[in-house]
Amino acid sequence: DTGVSQDPRHKxxxxxxxxxxxxxxxxxxxxxxxxxxxxxxxxxxxTYFQNEAQLEKSRLLSDRFSxxxxxxxxSTLEIQRTEQGDSAMYLCxxxxxxxxxxxxxxxxxxxxxx
Amino acid sequence: QKEVEQDPGPLSVPEGAIVSLNxxxxxxxxxxxxxxxxxxxxxxxxxxxxxxxxxxxxxxxxAQVDKSSKYISLFIRDSQPSDSATYLCAMRLNRxxxxxxxxxxxxxx
Numbered sequence: 001d002t003g004v005s006q007d008p009r010h011k012x013x014x015x016x017x018x019x020x021x022x023x024x025x026x027x028x029x030x031x032x033x034x035x036x037x038x039x040x041x042x043x044x045x046x047t048y049f050q051n052e053a054q055l056e057k058s059r060l061l062s063d064r065f066s067x068x069x070x071x072x073x074x075s076t077l078e079i080q081r082t083e084q085g086d087s088a089m090y091l092c093x094x095x096x097x098x099x100x101x102x103x104x105x106x107x108x109x110x111x112x113x114x
Numbered sequence: 115q116k117e118v119e120q121d122p123g124p125l126s127v128p129e130g131a132i133v134s135l136n137x138x139x140x141x142x143x144x145x146x147x148x149x150x151x152x153x154x155x156x157x158x159x160x161x162x163x164x165x166x167x168x169x170x171x172x173x174x175x176x177a178q179v180d181k182s183s184k185y186i187s188l189f190i191r192d193s194q195p196s197d198s199a200t201y202l203c204a205m206r207l208n209r210x211x212x213x214x215x216x217x218x219x220x221x222x223x
Contacts, residue, residue, distance in 0.1 A: 004157075006157075031209075040122070040215065040216075041215060041216075042202050042204070042213025042214055042215055042216055043158065043202075043211075043213055045210055045211065048209060055209070056209065056210075089155075091157050091158070093157075102146070102148045102150075102160045102163045102204075102206075103160070103211060104160060105150075105157035105158045105159070105160075106157050107156055107157045108155075108156070108157045110155065
């Protein structure tokens with residue numbers, strides 16, 4: 001399968017714990033995006049990378065959130081000191097740098113903070 | 115006013131019906147227009163991608179963009195129960211996607 005993959009698919013954690021999610025983009029895609037989606041809403045942009053450089057972060061991304069893409073391939077999103085309001089689906093997408101083509105999404109990681 | 119408006123539905127149609135889904139937008143700077151399909155508890159799946167005003171067809175799906183009216187549509191012909199999902203419009207400005215809320219569609223056998 002050459003699509004975007006995410007791991008884990010589901011994560012249940014207790015408030016205050018740290019969690020880390022992984023995303024593997026489509027191999028030839030330079031850009032990688034993280035979104036958060038709650039029920040009945042469209043995805044909310046969190047951050048994106050072009051190769052290994054993190055070029056933009058949303059104001060939604062508090063200092064408890066950090067994302068990395070160390071070698072320009074896979075990316076990780078870490079949430080420290082999780083809160084119940086962090087419960088959501090975390091989506092990763094990838095795309096080519098320029099022009100035609102949309103963003104291709106992975107299956108998401110569903111986070112539940114108890 | 116949101117930048118992208120989309121009626122959340124739900125929309126319920128019989129199998130075989132033609133479905134029309136719509137979004138309006140306020141920012142004339144949007145460059146690209148997309149429709150995604152999302153099944154429950156799955157990631158969005160890109161269905162259609164358009165740039166200019168006019169129609170683009172792919173199988174049973176037709177995407178229509180009217181930049182003068184700031185209005186986009188997705189038509190589904192011969193709808194099937196497997197088309198039951200949430201359909202989200204998204205519009206690209208520079209590197210960001212701005213999303214509608216999604217329309218929930220149920221196609222009844």
